[in-house]
Amino acid sequence: MRVALRYLWSFAAFGLAFGTLYYLFTEEWVGSVALWFLGVAPAIVALWWRRHGPSAAVRTSDDAEASPASSEGESLGSFPAGTAWPLFLVLGVIVTGASLVYGLLLLPVGATLITWAIVGLARESRG
Amino acid sequence: MSLTTERRHPVPSPADRPHGGPVAWLTTTDHKKIGLLYCVTAFTFFLIGGALAGAMRAELAGTGNQLVGPQAYNTLFTVHGIIMIFLFVAPFGVGLANYLVPLQIGAPDMAFPRLNAMSYWFFVGGGVLVLLSSFATDAGGVATGWYLYPPLSGPRYSPGVGPDLLILGLALIAISTLMSGVNVITTTFLMRAPGMTMWRLPLFTWNAVVTALLGLVAFPPAMAAFVLLLFDRRLGGQAFDPLGGGDPIVYQHLFWFLGHPEVYILILPFFGVITEIIPVCSRKRLFGYTGFVLATLAIGALSTGVWAHHMFTTGVVDNPFFSAMSFAIAVPTGVKFFNWIGTMWGGRLSFRVSMLFSIGFLLNFLIGGVTGVMLASPPLDFQLSDSYFLVSHFHYTIMGGSVFGIFAAIYFWWPKAFGYRLSERLGRGVFAFLFIGFNLTFWPQFVVGLRGMPRRIVDYAPGLGWETPNLVSSLGVVVLSLGVLVFLVDVVTARRRRTPAGDDPWGGHSLEWATTSPPPEHNFTALPRIRSERPAFDMRHPEVSPSSPPMERS
Amino acid sequence: MRRAWTGRLAAVAFVAASSCSSSFGMPRGSTEQGKDIFDLWQIFFWAGIGVAAIVYGLIGWSLLRYRRRRNEDETLLGRQFHANVPLEIIYTAIPVVIVIVLFVLSYRTERTASSLSASPDVTLRAEAFSWGWRFGFPDQGVEVVSQPSAEGVPGPEILLPLGETTRIELTSNDVIHAFWVPDFLYKRDALPGRINRFDVTPTDLGTFHGVCSEFCGLHHAYMTFTVRVVSPAAFDAWIASEAPAGGLA
Numbered sequence: 001m002r003v004a005l006r007y008l009w010s011f012a013a014f015g016l017a018f019g020t021l022y023y024l025f026t027e028e029w030v031g032s033v034a035l036w037f038l039g040v041a042p043a044i045v046a047l048w049w050r051r052h053g054p055s056a057a058v059r060t061s062d063d064a065e066a067s068p069a070s071s072e073g074e075s076l077g078s079f080p081a082g083t084a085w086p087l088f089l090v091l092g093v094i095v096t097g098a099s100l101v102y103g104l105l106l107l108p109v110g111a112t113l114i115t116w117a118i119v120g121l122a123r124e125s126r127g
Numbered sequence: 128m129s130l131t132t133e134r135r136h137p138v139p140s141p142a143d144r145p146h147g148g149p150v151a152w153l154t155t156t157d158h159k160k161i162g163l164l165y166c167v168t169a170f171t172f173f174l175i176g177g178a179l180a181g182a183m184r185a186e187l188a189g190t191g192n193q194l195v196g197p198q199a200y201n202t203l204f205t206v207h208g209i210i211m212i213f214l215f216v217a218p219f220g221v222g223l224a225n226y227l228v229p230l231q232i233g234a235p236d237m238a239f240p241r242l243n244a245m246s247y248w249f250f251v252g253g254g255v256l257v258l259l260s261s262f263a264t265d266a267g268g269v270a271t272g273w274y275l276y277p278p279l280s281g282p283r284y285s286p287g288v289g290p291d292l293l294i295l296g297l298a299l300i301a302i303s304t305l306m307s308g309v310n311v312i313t314t315t316f317l318m319r320a321p322g323m324t325m326w327r328l329p330l331f332t333w334n335a336v337v338t339a340l341l342g343l344v345a346f347p348p349a350m351a352a353f354v355l356l357l358f359d360r361r362l363g364g365q366a367f368d369p370l371g372g373g374d375p376i377v378y379q380h381l382f383w384f385l386g387h388p389e390v391y392i393l394i395l396p397f398f399g400v401i402t403e404i405i406p407v408c409s410r411k412r413l414f415g416y417t418g419f420v421l422a423t424l425a426i427g428a429l430s431t432g433v434w435a436h437h438m439f440t441t442g443v444v445d446n447p448f449f450s451a452m453s454f455a456i457a458v459p460t461g462v463k464f465f466n467w468i469g470t471m472w473g474g475r476l477s478f479r480v481s482m483l484f485s486i487g488f489l490l491n492f493l494i495g496g497v498t499g500v501m502l503a504s505p506p507l508d509f510q511l512s513d514s515y516f517l518v519s520h521f522h523y524t525i526m527g528g529s530v531f532g533i534f535a536a537i538y539f540w541w542p543k544a545f546g547y548r549l550s551e552r553l554g555r556g557v558f559a560f561l562f563i564g565f566n567l568t569f570w571p572q573f574v575v576g577l578r579g580m581p582r583r584i585v586d587y588a589p590g591l592g593w594e595t596p597n598l599v600s601s602l603g604v605v606v607l608s609l610g611v612l613v614f615l616v617d618v619v620t621a622r623r624r625r626t627p628a629g630d631d632p633w634g635g636h637s638l639e640w641a642t643t644s645p646p647p648e649h650n651f652t653a654l655p656r657i658r659s660e661r662p663a664f665d666m667r668h669p670e671v672s673p674s675s676p677p678m679e680r681s
Numbered sequence: 682m683r684r685a686w687t688g689r690l691a692a693v694a695f696v697a698a699s700s701c702s703s704s705f706g707m708p709r710g711s712t713e714q715g716k717d718i719f720d721l722w723q724i725f726f727w728a729g730i731g732v733a734a735i736v737y738g739l740i741g742w743s744l745l746r747y748r749r750r751r752n753e754d755e756t757l758l759g760r761q762f763h764a765n766v767p768l769e770i771i772y773t774a775i776p777v778v779i780v781i782v783l784f785v786l787s788y789r790t791e792r793t794a795s796s797l798s799a800s801p802d803v804t805l806r807a808e809a810f811s812w813g814w815r816f817g818f819p820d821q822g823v824e825v826v827s828q829p830s831a832e833g834v835p836g837p838e839i840l841l842p843l844g845e846t847t848r849i850e851l852t853s854n855d856v857i858h859a860f861w862v863p864d865f866l867y868k869r870d871a872l873p874g875r876i877n878r879f880d881v882t883p884t885d886l887g888t889f890h891g892v893c894s895e896f897c898g899l900h901h902a903y904m905t906f907t908v909r910v911v912s913p914a915a916f917d918a919w920i921a922s923e924a925p926a927g928g929l930a
Contacts, residue, residue, distance in 0.1 A: 003325060004316045011340070018432055026445040030380040031434070034348050038431060041343075061319035064327075068654040071321045079236050079649070082154040086245040090252035090299075097256045097295050100288045101263050125241065192832060197899050272896045278873060279856040279898055284811075369874025375857060376872070409747070411759035418769050440859060441870045442877045447788050454780040461776040462769070464736055469768075471743040474759030478748070486744065493736055497729040500780070504787035506718045506794050507725060510707070510866040513859060513894040577706035579863025581894040584902035586832060591890060671761060 003062050004053075008046035015039025083124060089117035156240035158225050159646065161247050163544060165222025166537075168251060169215050173530075175258075176210035177611065179203050181604055184568070188601035190589045200585035201270035206261040208273030209293065212393065213300050214254045216529045220396035221246075221307050223536055224335035226544065228311055230639035231329045233320025233657070235649035238313040242306050249303035256296030264289045272583060274382060275356065277367035277375045282360045291360060294353045301346040308339035320638070322657035329637040329660060330419055334399030337427040341388040341395075344431060349385030352378050376443055383434035391430040393525055394492075395423065397532025398463065401485040404539050405467055406661075407633050408482035409474030415466035416660055422459035422466075429456040439508045446505040453503035460496055464489070479633070480554030484535035487562045491527025495520055498573070516576030519569045527565055534561065534614070541621075542628030546644045550624075553617040560610030567603030571596030636661030708864045711885035711910070714794040715866035721790045722866075725783065794867065798880055801848035803916075805839070809851070809858035809871040809893065812900035813837070823923040830903035836891075838907040842916035843883050851877045859895035862908055868894050883910040 019035030026032075060066040092113030099106035152160060183203050186194045195203065225243065229236055237243045261268035269289030271280040280290050315328070315336050328336075356378065358364030365371025367378045406413040413419070433452045435444040467489060476482065498520040501507050511517055534557065542548050575596040580587060587593050631640040641663040642651050655666040665672040705726060710719040747759070806817040813827025816839045825837045841847050851860050853871040861868035864887075869877045893904035911919070 007316070014428055015431075018428070022432060022448070025448045028380075028445065030377055031384065034381070034384050035431065037347075038344050060321035061317075062324050064322060064324050064658075066321035067656045068321055076235055077238065077318070079240050080156055082151070082156055083241055083244060084154045086241070086248040087153055089245070090248040093252050093295075093299060094255050094259075097292055098259060098263075100291060101259060121241075197902065201896075201899065201901075270898075276857055276896075279896070284856055284898060374874070409759055410749075410757065412761050412763040414763055414765075415769055416763065418773075440868055441872065442879075443872075443875070446791060450787055450791075451784050454784045457780055458773065458776045462773050465772045466769075468736070468739045468743060469765070471740075471747060473762065474743075474747050475749040475753070475757055476744065476747050486740070489740055490737070493733060497732055500783065501722075501725050501729065504721065504725065504783065504790075506721055506787060506790040509794070509868055510718060510722075510863070512868065513861070514863075574706050577708075579708070579861075579890065579892070581861065581892050583896040584892075586902050588905070668758075671758065 002058075005046055005049060008042045008049065012039045012041075012043035012046060015042070080124075083121075085117050085121040085124060088113055089121070092117055154244075156236075156244045157648070158229050158237045158240065158243060159544070159650075161243050162222045162224075162226025164247055165218050165225060165250065168247075168254070169219040169222060172210050172214040172218075172254060174611070176207050176215055177608070179207040179210070181608065183207065184601040184604045186585065187587075187597050189598065190587055190594060192586055195585070197585045198270060201272075201583070202261060202268040204583055205270055205272055206257070206268060209257055209297075211525070212273065212389065213297065214250075214257060216393045216525060216533070217304070217389070218250050219533050220335075220338060220392070220529075221250075221304070223331075223396055223400070223540075224311055224338070225307070227540070227639060228314060228332050228335050229318070230642070230646060230650055231332045231637045232315060232318060232323055233638050233651060233654050234314060234318035235651070237310045238318055239310050243310055246303045246306035246310065249299045249306065253296045253299035253303060256292050256299065260289045260292035260296060264292070269293045274386070275353075276382075277356060277359065277378050278369075280356060280360075281368060285360075291357065294357055297353060298350060301350050304342045304346055308342040311335055311339040312343075320654050320657060323638075323662075326417075326420070327657060327660045327662075329399075330402040330413065330416070330423075331396070331399035331637070333420055333423055334395045334402075337423050338392050338395045341392050341427055341430065345385040345388035345392070348381045352381035352385075355381075376438075376441060379438055379441070380435065383437045384431075386437060387434040388430045390521070390525070391426060393529050394532075395426070397488070397529045397536070398423070400532045400536045400539070401467070401488050402463075403637065404481045404485045404535055405470050407635050408477050408479055408485070409471050410477075410634065411470055411474040412661065413466075413636075414469035414472070415462075418462055418466055422462045425459040426456060429459075436503060436508070439505045440512050450503055450505050454500065457496065457500050457503070464493065464496075479538070480549070480551055480558060481535045481539035481633075483555065483558045484531045484538065487558065488528055488531040488535065491523055491531060491562075491565065495523030495525075495527055498523065511576065513582055514576040515572040515580045515582055518582050519572035519576060522569045522572070527569070531561070531565075534558070539633065540639075542632050543639055543644045543646070546628055547621060547625045548628045548632065549621045550617050553613055553620070557610050557614045557617065560606055560613060564603050564606030564608075564610055567606055568600050569603070571600045571603075575600075631663065631667070634664070634667075636664045638662055641666055708866060710866045711864045711883060711887065711889060712867070713882040713884055714880065715864070716884065717790050717793050718866040721786060724786060728779070728783070795879060797848070797878060798846050801880060802845035803842060803847040805841075805847050805849045807849055807851045807860055807871070808854055809860065809897075809904075810854035811856060811858075811898050812893075812904045814904070814906050815854075816906075818920065821920045821924055823920055825923070827904075827906070830900045830905075832903060834903065836904065836906040838909055840909050840911050840916050840919045841881070841883055842913040843886055843910050845913060846880050846882045848878060848880055851879070856897050857895050858893045858897045858904070860891070861894040862889050862891040864889040865908075870895055886910050886912070 015035055015038035019032050019039060022035055023032040060071040063070065092110050095106050095113060096110030099110060152164065155161060182195060183200065186200060225237070264287055271285055271290060275290060278284055315332060355364065355366040359366055359368060365373040367373045367375045402413065402419060429452055433449055433456060435449045436453045438444045439446055502511055502517065502520060538549055538554055575593050578592050580593050628644050630643055641655050655662050658672065659665055707719065707722050710716040803818065804820055806819055808815040812830040814837055815824065815826045816837060817824045825839055827837045828834055830836065851869055851871045852875065853873045855873060858871040859868050860871055865881055867879065869879055871877065887910055889908045891906040891908055893901060897904070
C-alpha cells in the first residue's frame with residue numbers, strides 16, 4: 001500500500017525534522033519532545049503497516065485510469081447494522097462523573113454500566 | 128454484514144432488520160445518520176453557548192453590575208468558550224466530515240462504523256459532563272477561563288469539583304476526537320472508489336483529513352496536561368505549583384500545543400466547505416487545486432509549531448521563533464484567498480444563500496487573518512494580547528469564518544441530506560441579520576481593545592471611553608439573535624413545505640451529487656467514472672470533460 | 682446580495698468613525714519603548730489596510746463583473762481555466778516577502794522595547810496578588826499596597842519620574858496575573874516563582890490607567906492601578922513623603 005506508507009513516512013520525517021529545528025533554536029524541552037513524538041507516532045504506524053499491510057499491488061483507488069468495473073468482486077468491508085453499547089458505555093461514564101457531584105452512591109452504578117458495556121462491545125465485535 | 132461491489136444493496140436478513148424511529152437513531156452506525164446527529168447536537172450547543180454570550184453582553188452593555196455578579200460572569204465566559212470550541216464548531220466539522228467524506232470518495236460507509244458511533248456518544252458524554260461542571264456544583268460552576276491555567280485551576284484556588292468534571296468531559300471529547308480522526312484518515316486512505324486518486328479528492332475531504340491528523344497530534348499533550356492537573360488537584364501532585372518545585376509554564380506549553388492546532392481544526396473543515404461551494408456557484412472549475420492541497424498541508428504542518436505565540440507576554444519563550452512561524456502561516460492562507468478569487472474570476476456567480484455565506488466568510492476571515500498577522504508580532508502582541516482586540520480577532524476567524532461556513536454548509540447540503548430545500552428567501556434574511564449583527568457586535572471590540580479594555584472582566588470603570596463601543600456591541604447581539612431565529616423558522620417551515628430538491632439542485636462537482644437525495648443505504652447503487660476532482664460534473668457535462676488526463680499524481 | 686453591500690457599508694462607516702482618533706484608537710505610547718511599538722503598529726496598520734483594500738477590491742470586482750445576470754441561461758458555464766502557475770507563484774512569493782519584512786521589523790522593535798538598560802535610574806518591585814498590587818521602591822524603602830479590590834474601590838497609585846528609566850521587577854504571590862498600562866503599549870505576565878524584568882522610560886507627563894490583564898479569579902476586573910508620571914523633582918518629593926514608615930496607601 002505504497003500511497004499510505006509514503007504519507008506516513010512524510011509525516012514522521014516532518015515531525016522529527018521540525019522538532020530538531022525547534023530544539024536547536026529554543027532548547028526548550030516540552031515543545032521539542034512533543035514535536036519529536038509527533039514524528040515517532042506515524043513512524044510506528046508505518047513500520048506496522050509495512051509488516052502487516054496488504055501486498056504492494058496498486059489498488060484501484062490509486063489507479064488513475066480505473067473505472068468502476070475494475071474493482072469487480074473486491075470486498076468493500078463489513079458494516080455492522082447497529083449497536084447500543086456505545087450509548088450505555090457513555091451513560092456509565094456520565095453517571096460516574098455525576099457521582100462526584102451528587103454522591104458516591106452513584107459510583108458503583110456507573111462502574112457497572114461501564115463494565116457491562118465494554119463486555120458487550122467486545123462480544124459484539126467478536127461475532 | 129459484508130459488502131462487495133456487486134452486492135452494494137444487499138437484502139437485509141431478519142437478523143439485521145433495523146428498528147424504526149428513535150431506536151434506529153440511538154443505535155445507528157450509518158455515517159450519514161451519525162453525521163446528522165453530530166451536527167444537530169453541535170447546533171444545540173451553539174444555541175446554549177450563544178445564550179451564555181447574550182448574558183455576558185447584556186452585563187457589559189453598561190458600567191456597573193446590573194445582571195450577573197463576578198462569580199457567575201466568570202463561569203459564563205469559561206463555559207461559553209468550552210462549548211463554542213469543543214462542543215459546537217469542532218464537532219460540527221466532524222459531523223460534516225462524517226457525512227461527506229465517504230460520499231465524496233465513493234465509499235459505502237466509514238472504515239469503522241461502530242467506532243464512529245462510539246465517537247459520537249463520547250462527544251455527547253463529554254458535553255453532558257461539561258454542562259454538569261458549569262452548573263451543578265455547589266460554589267457555582269468552573270470559573271477559570273477555558274484554558275484552565277494553573278495555579279488558578281489548581282487545588283488551592285479552585286477547590287470544588289467543577290474543574291474535575293470539566294477535565295473529565297474534555298477527556299471524553301479528546302477520545303471522541305481521536306476515534307473520529309482515526310476513522311476519517313483510514314477511510315480516506317483505504318476506501319476510495321476506483322480512479323479516485325489522492326490528487327482527485329475533493330478539497331473538503333483533503334481538509335477533513337488534515338483536520339483529523341491535527342486532532343491526533345494535538346490532543347494527547349493536552350490530555351497529559353489535564354491529567355497532571357488532576358493529579359495536582361486531587362492526589363497531591365506538584366507539577367504546576369512553584370512552591371513544590373513545579374512550573375505553571377509547562378502547563379501552558381502542553382495546553383497550547385493542542386490549543387493552536389485546535390483553532391486550525393476549527394477552521395480547516397470550513398475552508399473545505401467554501402472551497403466546495405464557490406466553484407459550484409461560479410459554474411467554474413476550482414482554480415489552483417494543487418495550490419489548495421499544498422496550502423492545506425502547509426497550514427497543518429506549520430500549525431504544530433506556532434503554539435507559544437499565545438505565550439509571548441510570559442517572557443519565558445523564544446518569541447522570535449514562534450513569531451517567524453506565525454508569520455509564515457499567513458502565506459498559505461493568503462494563497463487560498465487568491466485561489467478563491469481566481470475561482471470566481473471569469474465565472475457566472477449565482478448568489479445562492481450558501482454562496483452569500485461563503486462570501487461573508489471571505490470578508491470576515493480576511494479581517495481575522497490581518498489582525499492575526501498583527502498579533503504574530505511580539506511587540507504588538509505586548510499591547511494587543513489579552514485585550515478585546517484579541518477577543519475580536521478570534522471571533523472574526525471562528526465566528527466570522529467557521530460559523531459562517533457552518534451556515535453555508537447547512538444551506539448547501541441540506542437538500543442532499545433530506546431531499547427537500549430550505550427557503551432561499553428566508554436564507555437571505557438569515558445571512559443579512561448574521562452578517563450585519565456579527566460585524567456590529569465585534570468591530571467595536573477592536574476599538575475598545577485598542578483603548579485598553581482587557582478581556583474577561585465582568586465590569587469596567589466609566590470615563591475610559593469604553594461605554595459606547597460596548598453598548599453597540601451588545602446591540603449587535605440582538606441582531607445576531609434575530610438571524611438565528613429566522614434560521615430556525617426556515618428549518619421548521621421548509622420541512623412542512625417539502626420542496627423536492629432532486630439529486631443535484633446546484634450543479635455540484637463532487638460525488639455526493641451523483642447519487643440520490645437523500646443517498647440510499649451504503650450511498651451508491653452505481654459509481655460514475657472518475658477522471659478529475661469533479662466526477663459528478665464530468666458525468667453530466669461530457670462535452671466539457673477533460674479528454675486528456677488531468678492532474679496525475681499518486 | 683444588496684444586503685451584503687449594506688453590511689459592508691455599515692462596516693466601512695464604523696471603520697471610518699473609529700479611526701478618527703490616534704490611528705484607530707491605539708495610544709501613541711507614553712514611553713520610549715511604547716513609541717517604538719507605536720511606530721511598528723503604524724506600519725502593520727497601513728499594511729493591513731492595503732492588503733484588505735486589494736483583496737476586498739478583487740472580491741468586489743468579481744462579484745460585480747462576473748455575476749450571473751437575471752434571465753441568463755442557468756446552464757451556462759464560466760470559463761473553465763483552472764490554473765495559472767506563474768500567477769500562483771507570484772502571489773505566493775509576494776506574501777512571503779511581505780511577512781519576512783514584517784518579521785524583521787518586529788524582531789528589531791522587540792529587541793529595543795524589551796531591552797534592559799545596564800543601570801536603571803529607579804527600580805520598582807511590582808508584586809501582584811489576588812486581588813491587588815504591592816508596589817515597592819526597594820532602593821528608597823517605599824511601599825504602596827492595594828486595599829482589597831472590589832467594585833468602586835480605587836487601586837493603588839504610584840509615581841514614576843519623567844525621562845528616567847524605571848526597571849520593573851514583576852512577580853506574583855499566588856496565581857498568574859499581568860501588569861498592563863495600555864498607554865505604555867506594554868504588558869507582561871506576573872508569574873509565581875519567577876521575576877519578569879522590563880524597563881519603562883516615560884516621555885509624557887500624565888495619569889495612566891493600569892489593569893491586570895491575565896484572568897486571576899473572582900475580582901480580576903477590579904485589580905486596577907494608576908501610574909502618574911511626574912518630574913524627577915516631584916518624584917523625589919513623593920518618595921520622601923512616603924518613606925520610611927512604609928507609606929501604606
